[in-house]
Amino acid sequence: MTNAFYTLTIMAVILFVVAYRKKKHIESIIEARRMLINVIPLLLLAFTIVGFIEVLVPKEALQNWLGAESGWRGLVIGPLIGALVQGGPFAFFPLFDSIFRDSVTIGTAVAMISAWGMINIGHLPYEFAFLGYRFVLIKYSIYITLPTLAGLLAQLLFG
Amino acid sequence: MNKTMIGMLIISGALCIYAFLSGGIALVGEAFLIAGRTLFSIIPILIVAFLLAGLISTLISKDMASKWLGKEAGWKGPFFGAIMGSLVPGGPFFFYPLMATLLTSGANLGTMISFVASKSLWNVARLPIEIAFVGVELTLIRFLVTFGIPVLAGAGVNIFLPGYTDKVREDIRALQLQKTKGKKEGKHD
DSSP, X not given: OHHHHHHHHXXXXXXXXXXXXXXXXXXXXXXXXXXXXXXXXXXXXXXXHHHHHHHHSOHHHHHHHHOSOOTTHHHHHHHHXXXXXXXXXXXXXXXXXXXXXXXXXXXXXXXXXXXXXXXOGGGHHHHHHHHXXXXXXXXXXXXXXXXXXXXXXXXXXXX | OOHHHXXXXXXXXXXXXXXXXXXXXXXXXXXXXXXXXXXXXXXXXXXXXXXXXXXXXXXXXXXXXHHHTSGGGTTHHHHHHHHHHHHOOXXXXXXHHHHHHHHHHTOXXXXXHHHHHHHHHTOTXXXXXXXXXXXXXXXXXXXXXXXXXXXXHHHHHHHHOTTHHHHHHHHHHHHHHXXXXXXXXXXXO
């Protein structure tokens, strides 16, 4: 979070200087304010949904679903878990490290990490709100099998 | 109030009832507490992110977006989209609105599919964290195996679903129009 904050700040400062030179800085701030005000209600709802998902999908249950000897099931259940776990990299990677890393195969691990990034259900509220249902349908119909395939490939090559 | 917001309200309502039934008022409270904590922790980043989004939206001209990310870019579009996705930091509340801006400015749907895949698979800022917790070997394997996905998925969409760029643009415009309309109606009240 802190790294993202600094990176975004640096990028914003650079672009602000560019905008200032083009005399577009006031316009940019007005545009930024308009965009932010527009999304505030959506953000409040999105955070509420994310909060509920977090309390309703307990982390201990996730570990039980997977088990130690899940075999090929890991390639299906692993991505499912990855898609359900909420939070940014600072929440997901420590969780993965503490619960799953030592108990899953390489394939399951790759499938799970890929699914967490690619088909995370916590992103759905934002995707519906900003890009519409057709984008969501296209994106998920393409992405849904990819983490499993990536996991399978990793298992065959490196397992 | 638009359809998306009504849909999200219904989902939060249903989740709220489910949480109440399975854990009582304490669990509902915990969910709201997490929601509030998440919101407060991201307020600074949110302000910077939207300042950046505003700057990008006024500085990126339609010509630039269609040249680098749209039809004119051809097969290079998904590649540039993927490079951009790997470099742009920030959470979903930032990059989905950014994708909407880029799409309406002229970027292709497939290019944005590359962008969002690369945001999760090639993400430069996230690799150090992944290495720190998951380890170098597993991160490398994960990166190698998923390396081709962003460009291939985006190129696939541009080749097989060329008509959907305009349809998704219509959806975005409709969503934005509803928001502006809602605001105007609010002002009259």
